[in-house]
Amino acid sequence: MSGAKSGCKTIIQKEAPLAMYFHCAAHRLNLALVSSCSILAFKSAESCIGEIARFFSYSAKRQRLLDKAVEVKSSSESRANKLIDSCITRWVERIxxxxxxxELLHEAIHSxxxxxxxxxxxxxxxxxxxxxxxxxTRANGFLFQLQSPSFLVSFHILQVMTLLKDLTEKLQMQAIDVIYAYNAITSVVSTFKSLRQQ
Structure with missing residues (x-):
């Protein structure tokens, strides 16, 4: 898109020299979120989540136990019973x-x-x-990680950041204008301010 010789930006600017190029707003938001998650505590929490997801998904026997725990222990309305590994680069897929x-942490995964x-x-x-x-041994290690204050705080902050999912999806819509985008961003900012005050 932004190539200096044959990118879409260059082709358009040859025909319309005053046209300005800027990155997709959703892409820029994604880059900012990925960058903010490079803090060591967040990286550790994300790594733990990914390791636990792989721990269950790489073994049919362990996955069967998780399925049974979801059936017996889970009180949430979610129908999810299989953990998914988080995508390294796309924030929406991490969410x-x-x-x-x-949804499964406190009851089924822990059990x-x-x-x-x-x-x-x-x-x-x-x-x-x-x-x-x-x-x-690995199950004991994961239990220890899940109960550590560093993981709990980091994971809950990551959960708060999931409020940006709707905004990211809105910014990717085809028929979006500047006013709609501004209102969507303002709404999320006010939600974060409210959470901070609480």
Whole structure:
């Protein structure tokens, strides 16, 4: 799009020299969010979420336990039972993985990991799973990470940032004008100000 020799910007500016080029507003917002998530605490929380998603998705047996935990423990209205790994570059795709993780975090994920580490405490999920030592060790490690203050604070801040999903999607609409975009941004800014005051 922005190539100096054969990009769309160059071709248009040859015909209309006064035309100005600027990046897509949604793309710029995405870049800003990805940059803000380069803070070490956020990177650690994102890494933990991704590792846990892969931990369950790479094993049918572990995924079956998570499915059972969702069925038995989860009180949320969500029908999600499979974690998804977060996309490194696209913020909108990260939001879905955070949302699913949050919906399952306190009940199903925690119960599944605890059942792997301490199967006798979770007879409602079954005790005959026969977990290997590596699974038990990793489950204990994930439980420790999920309960750390650094993870909890970082993850909740990431959850607040998911309020930008609607804005990102609105900024990507085909028929958007400057006034609509400005109003959408103003609405999100006022929501953040309200959250900060609370």
């Amino acid at each position: 879905e993985s955070y949302t699913i993780f949050m 599944s990991l605890d059942a792997m580490a301490h199967p006798r405490l979770h007879t409602d999920l079954g005790t005959d799973w026969g977990w290997d030592g590596e699974t038990v």
